[in-house]
Amino acid sequence: MGTSNWLDDNQQRTWRSWLDLHAQLNARINRQLQAATGLSLSDYAILVELTSEEAEGSLRMFELGERLQWEKSRVSKQVSRMEARNLVVRRHCADDRRGAFVDLTPEGRVAIEAAAPGHVELVRELFFAGLSDEQVRQLGDFAEGVLARLAATD
Template sequence: MTETRWLSGREQRMWRAYNDMCRYLVQALDRQFAAAGLSSADYELLVPLSEAPEQCLRARDLGRMVHWDRSRLSHQLRRMEQRGLLKREGCSDDARGVTVSLTPEGRKAIEVAAPGHVETVRRLFVDELTPEEVDMLTAISYRVLSRTAEESLGPGKSIYVATIDPEA
């Protein structure tokens, strides 16, 4: 059995500060989404739909884009469809598939929420970093994401594949 590699005081401060930062940023974004009448899950699905050609995607592709399992995606899509933000229809070229389309109400919802979202991200995060820190944080994030993609997470191995385009 190998000995536990405990975090040093410096590493522990970094890890706790990082966790607190993520938690507080998520809470601030959740409040901003709620003010716009959305949840963070709503927004997470509305973004790729709003950016897709004809604002329509296959459900499986949408799930892959947001890294959600089928069950979570299905439940969230059902809730959003009940609220008129999107519609689901059988896929014309595959009887087993489902297409998800943004409705005019969904389009309006993201158009209302997006300016506040980007302002919150900019005010609380981006504006606090120098251009060099932005590049450094981007590089660190890609490296950590690549490493986590290599790890086996059991039967549901991570669907996040390190195919990150650094230029995107």
């Protein structure tokens, strides 16, 4: 190997901890959602996007993919699974024959409204417990900075 600017020990420890934290947190939240509501974390992610103020219960398939940073095939497969459980319906776009909308169903709205309180409580318990308001602000600033660098290099 040539000379590289390797991560120092502290950076390596922090990076690996971050990756492990992300994987374990997603797995725990997914298990809790499944057990409590029958929703997967992927179901929940789509339902959250559809219930956002901008979406008002309906988004184009490509918009869901962009918002969630998912490949087109993943969005399509997940929407199909959710359609089978009547959480969403796919509606063809009149202006674009290849495009489709994903619409929230009444059952989907009930599901997200039932799941949200337990999800929020688990996030508070696992992610925010023990952090001061200042630490939460700093963590938010850090995340927004990383997101800005990602957007600038896209």
